[in-house]
Amino acid sequence: MNQLLNHYSAEVQRILAKYPPEYKRSAVMPLLYLAQRAEGYVAKQALEDIAEIVEISTTEVSSIVGFYTLYYDQPAGRYRIQVCTDLPCALRGADRFLHELCERLGIEEGATTPDGLFTVEAVKCLAACHRAPMFQVQGDGDIAYHEDQTVELTLAWMDEVRARVAQEKEAK
Amino acid sequence: MSEHFLLRHRDIPGIDRLDVYRRHGGFETIKKVLTTMQPSQVLNEVKASGLRGRGGAGFPTGIKWSFLPDNLWPHYVVCNADESEPGTFKDREIMESNPFQFLEGLMIAAYAVQAKVAYVYLRGEFWQVANFLDEKITEMEAAGLLGDNLFGTQTSIRLYTHLGAGAYICGEETALLESLEGKLGQPRLRPPFPAVYGLYGKPTVVNNVETLTNLPPILEKGAAWYKSLGTEKSPGVKIFSLSGNVQRPGNYELPLGATFRELIYTHGGGLAEGRKVKAILPAGASSSIVSVDDDKVLDTPMDYESVAAIGSQLGSASVIVCDDTVNMAWLVEKTVNFFKHESCGKCTPCREGTFWMNRIAGRISSGKGTSADIDLLEDVARQIAGKCLCALGEFSVMAVQTGIAQFRSDFEEKVHSHTTERV
Ligand SMILES: Cc1cc2nc3c(=O)[nH]c(=O)nc-3n(C[C@H](O)[C@H](O)[C@H](O)COP(=O)(O)O)c2cc1C
Ligand code: SF4
Ligand code: FES
Numbered sequence A: 001m002n003q004l005l006n007h008y009s010a011e012v013q014r015i016l017a018k019y020p021p022e023y024k025r026s027a028v029m030p031l032l033y034l035a036q037r038a039e040g041y042v043a044k045q046a047l048e049d050i051a052e053i054v055e056i057s058t059t060e061v062s063s064i065v066g067f068y069t070l071y072y073d074q075p076a077g078r079y080r081i082q083v084c085t086d087l088p089c090a091l092r093g094a095d096r097f098l099h100e101l102c103e104r105l106g107i108e109e110g111a112t113t114p115d116g117l118f119t120v121e122a123v124k125c126l127a128a129c130h131r132a133p134m135f136q137v138q139g140d141g142d143i144a145y146h147e148d149q150t151v152e153l154t155l156a157w158m159d160e161v162r163a164r165v166a167q168e169k170e171a172k
Numbered sequence B: 001m002s003e004h005f006l007l008r009h010r011d012i013p014g015i016d017r018l019d020v021y022r023r024h025g026g027f028e029t030i031k032k033v034l035t036t037m038q039p040s041q042v043l044n045e046v047k048a049s050g051l052r053g054r055g056g057a058g059f060p061t062g063i064k065w066s067f068l069p070d071n072l073w074p075h076y077v078v079c080n081a082d083e084s085e086p087g088t089f090k091d092r093e094i095m096e097s098n099p100f101q102f103l104e105g106l107m108i109a110a111y112a113v114q115a116k117v118a119y120v121y122l123r124g125e126f127w128q129v130a131n132f133l134d135e136k137i138t139e140m141e142a143a144g145l146l147g148d149n150l151f152g153t154q155t156s157i158r159l160y161t162h163l164g165a166g167a168y169i170c171g172e173e174t175a176l177l178e179s180l181e182g183k184l185g186q187p188r189l190r191p192p193f194p195a196v197y198g199l200y201g202k203p204t205v206v207n208n209v210e211t212l213t214n215l216p217p218i219l220e221k222g223a224a225w226y227k228s229l230g231t232e233k234s235p236g237v238k239i240f241s242l243s244g245n246v247q248r249p250g251n252y253e254l255p256l257g258a259t260f261r262e263l264i265y266t267h268g269g270g271l272a273e274g275r276k277v278k279a280i281l282p283a284g285a286s287s288s289i290v291s292v293d294d295d296k297v298l299d300t301p302m303d304y305e306s307v308a309a310i311g312s313q314l315g316s317a318s319v320i321v322c323d324d325t326v327n328m329a330w331l332v333e334k335t336v337n338f339f340k341h342e343s344c345g346k347c348t349p350c351r352e353g354t355f356w357m358n359r360i361a362g363r364i365s366s367g368k369g370t371s372a373d374i375d376l377l378e379d380v381a382r383q384i385a386g387k388c389l390c391a392l393g394e395f396s397v398m399a400v401q402t403g404i405a406q407f408r409s410d411f412e413e414k415v416h417s418h419t420t421e422r423v
Helices: A003-007 A009-016 A021-037 A044-054 A058-067 A094-105 A151-171 B018-023 B028-036 B039-049 B061-066 B090-097 B099-112 B124-142 B173-180 B209-213 B215-221 B223-227 B260-267 B295-299 B304-309 B328-342 B348-365 B371-384 B391-422
Strands: A079-084 A118-123 A135-139 A142-146 B075-081 B115-122 B158-163 B204-208 B237-244 B250-255 B277-281 B318-323
Touching: A003 A009, A003 A021, A003 A044, A009 A021, A021 A044, A021 A058, A021 B158, A044 A058, A079 A094, A094 A118, A094 A151, A142 B124, B018 B099, B018 B124, B028 B099, B028 B215, B039 B061, B039 B099, B039 B215, B039 B223, B061 B204, B075 B099, B075 B173, B075 B209, B090 B099, B090 B124, B090 B209, B090 B237, B099 B115, B099 B124, B099 B158, B099 B209, B099 B215, B115 B124, B115 B173, B124 B158, B173 B204, B204 B209, B209 B215, B215 B223, B237 B260, B250 B260, B260 B295, B260 B318, B328 B348, B328 B391, B348 B371, B348 B391, B371 B391
Parallel strands: A079 A118, B075 B115, B075 B204, B115 B158, B237 B318
Antiparallel strands: A079 A135, A135 A142, B237 B250, B277 B318
């Protein structure tokens, strides 16, 4: 039984419709995003589901997960805060921003906050070099840009997210 | 520049809405093209305009289109919206703020090469941009501006977005096509070129977002008008992405041939009080570094030929400015680290070479290197140059070679900071 197909049947069909029927394989990347939406990483079962849908081997699907940086095969914080430290941003203080942010959070770069909510990482250019320091947040099936940041702004935003998540828990 | 032809949203607020775009002449050009022109006429007009690709290589667009054979079908158009060169952020602004002009341009390209389907390949980080474009495409379909029998003709055009997933190499057109086919984003051996063997092995045009956004005004106002802007060999307007140590970083639409000085001082607000320009990377991290040892360098016109004449490249015009506080050994470590991270690993000189350059440059930049490391770094760069399957490998040595050649004392300084510490 194909769980991905079951769970997201309309979306899977919408994705497949973009490509010629004889080139289903093109759907593998959009399907990986779909598989990653709920948990923030691609579980083993999903690899098999995708392989079945696009008719390639599970190994091939998993090599794609390994090649591209936005797919994960391991769970991490619910939100990945990905700070750009590439050259143009670094000229505008991005390294210092990342360093201070980690210091204030009391974690190493690449690590996750104790509440399991945020992982902070350095990444390459995100096409927002004129609004450094900046980061993107990957989580809940979305990628959002946060530009013209200061450590204070970022910490305040993180507090908001924490409050929202706490409310969600209570509501459940 | 007073009037914008590409960043039109700066003159017309709300142009990202279909009604506003149409009120300002939007989709009149594609209507004229589809109802009164043959595909070959469109191609000839674009050829005559002298428009050159804005993705980096500057190849003439009309000539590229003319390479598609007319005995192999279907044809495809693929738009390169991967925009991953450090320092480049122009395609994003176009798509976010003037999306319909871009999509109209994509339709013009599709008609010119008689493609019924076009894909927009966006870098995965442009998740929200892709959703936004999907909404715009849906609106166009609902308004009868996409689909079958457009404007009562036999022409059908369909547009789809496709997200990458974080790999700079997918901006290279053959790696992009592999990725769009659901494979690893690794470049293909060429020839055959995409014009003959592209997406799904079919004749394919790959064009950058900005290139396509130039098409509606060219077809509206004509090739002669377009050639009246810019320089003779680099006609038209260009979006310059200005970043680094300037007061007002951002995108600036200027005629090709505007000078660095005009961009940095008139538009970019100059540098911080008391600072001067030490170096410029005109084509992002892939540039040969331009040393501004003489103030006259700033008067170089930014067109493909003039920037080449001072030993660098215009590329996609991602102009990174470094002031006199920046140490070039530090800068080189940044660029090399980028390329090491982004090498797709398909060929040995690039995979191994960027790994070693990253190690050595890191050692130098952190003050743990020796003078011999500077020579070693140069040596590794020399072994990569000219031996790679795609241009990424070549890009990776640009800053290294031109950095050491022009700013050796910056590297020496880093190396000696360590010796003095130890003493
Ligand atoms: C490593 C590498 C990265 C590239 N990245 C991009 C990119 O992000 N966007 C782009 O339009 N072209 C990029 N290019 C250039 C494309 O290969 C191709 O030349 C271009 O999309 C053609 O479109 P144009 O003729 O409209 O410029 C890259 C090339 C290389 C070698
Ligand atoms: S030069 Fe580098 S990026 Fe290009 S194919 Fe070889 S390994 Fe891949
Ligand atoms: S260098 Fe950070 S967004 Fe471009």
